[in-house]
Amino acid sequence: MTTRKPIKKAVFPVAGLGTRFLPATKAIPKEMLPIIDRPLIQYAVDEAREAGIEQMIFVTGRGKTAIVEHFDIAFELEATMGERGKDMGVLDSSRATPGDIITVRQQVPMGLGHAIWCARAIVGDDPFAIFLPDELMIGEPGCMKQMVDAYNEVGGNLISVLEVPMEEVSSYGVIDPGAANGALTEVKGLVEKPPVSEAPSNKIISGRYILQPEVMRTLENQGKGAGGEIQLTDAMARMIGSQPFHAVTFAGRRFDCGSKTGFVEATLALALERADMGAEVRAIAERLLAQPG
Numbered sequence: 001m002t003t004r005k006p007i008k009k010a011v012f013p014v015a016g017l018g019t020r021f022l023p024a025t026k027a028i029p030k031e032m033l034p035i036i037d038r039p040l041i042q043y044a045v046d047e048a049r050e051a052g053i054e055q056m057i058f059v060t061g062r063g064k065t066a067i068v069e070h071f072d073i074a075f076e077l078e079a080t081m082g083e084r085g086k087d088m089g090v091l092d093s094s095r096a097t098p099g100d101i102i103t104v105r106q107q108v109p110m111g112l113g114h115a116i117w118c119a120r121a122i123v124g125d126d127p128f129a130i131f132l133p134d135e136l137m138i139g140e141p142g143c144m145k146q147m148v149d150a151y152n153e154v155g156g157n158l159i160s161v162l163e164v165p166m167e168e169v170s171s172y173g174v175i176d177p178g179a180a181n182g183a184l185t186e187v188k189g190l191v192e193k194p195p196v197s198e199a200p201s202n203k204i205i206s207g208r209y210i211l212q213p214e215v216m217r218t219l220e221n222q223g224k225g226a227g228g229e230i231q232l233t234d235a236m237a238r239m240i241g242s243q244p245f246h247a248v249t250f251a252g253r254r255f256d257c258g259s260k261t262g263f264v265e266a267t268l269a270l271a272l273e274r275a276d277m278g279a280e281v282r283a284i285a286e287r288l289l290a291q292p293g
Helices: 040-050 065-070 075-083 088-094 112-117 143-154 166-171 214-220 232-239 260-273 278-290
Strands: 009-013 055-060 101-105 128-131 135-138 157-163 173-181 184-192 203-211 245-249 253-256
Touching (some): 009 112, 040 065, 040 143, 075 088, 112 214, 112 232, 128 143, 135 203, 143 157, 143 184, 184 232, 203 232, 203 245, 214 232, 260 278
Parallel strands (some): 009 128, 055 101, 157 245
Antiparallel strands (some): 173 184, 173 203, 184 245
16 A cells, blocks of 8 residues: 655645725735634634644735734733633634744735645645635534545545535536545546536535645646636646546535625524524524514
């Protein structure tokens, strides 16, 4: 049996401007907007840690330092909380081991593929994960843990997919599926936003990937695609056939927190499930819904 290099590095493209959430994102990175009491980026990092990933590589831009600050030790805050006898456990998951948070700059917004390519020196010759923090994936185990388990079986490249109603496929990238085995489906091709009549499946690409380091070489030599940007989907499509390529159907829920309605839905859904506030939030929702429109 071939020993596969374990997945220990993850790239988080967080250089976007978050214009859909202005004015909230004028001074605060959109990845720091909280779903209840944890910023979006924290959910993604916790999911990475659960999957055994140790190095978090943030591809940032101007005005994104708050993301790095969030994972630092807040000495004054912790000292004050300690003196007041407050529960320090709430800060535990926001502390990083020194050296495990690495940032690289994407100076020009040239697309997701370009953002990933900016991390090439740190990724080196290792396979790595990619998290798009706008996509909040909730499951037990988490999405990346499910993917790492699949990677340990089949190796190569993997993408997370979800099944959606066929009429919705034209909003997403979808896979052209090959043989299926449980949650694993072979990927024969990737199609970006196909018309419903031409969609090869209803399995949409969601924001989690495990890729081999060769994708960096592919991105390096790739021209601009849709929207004048360097597209990750194009680079992945070029690797199909030369390396194993599978999709993992995620057993869990996805919230599109890049949209305002998705953000509100995630906040409401997770609040309803919390022991400390679920009943109260349900009562509030019922009261609001009972009011005349």
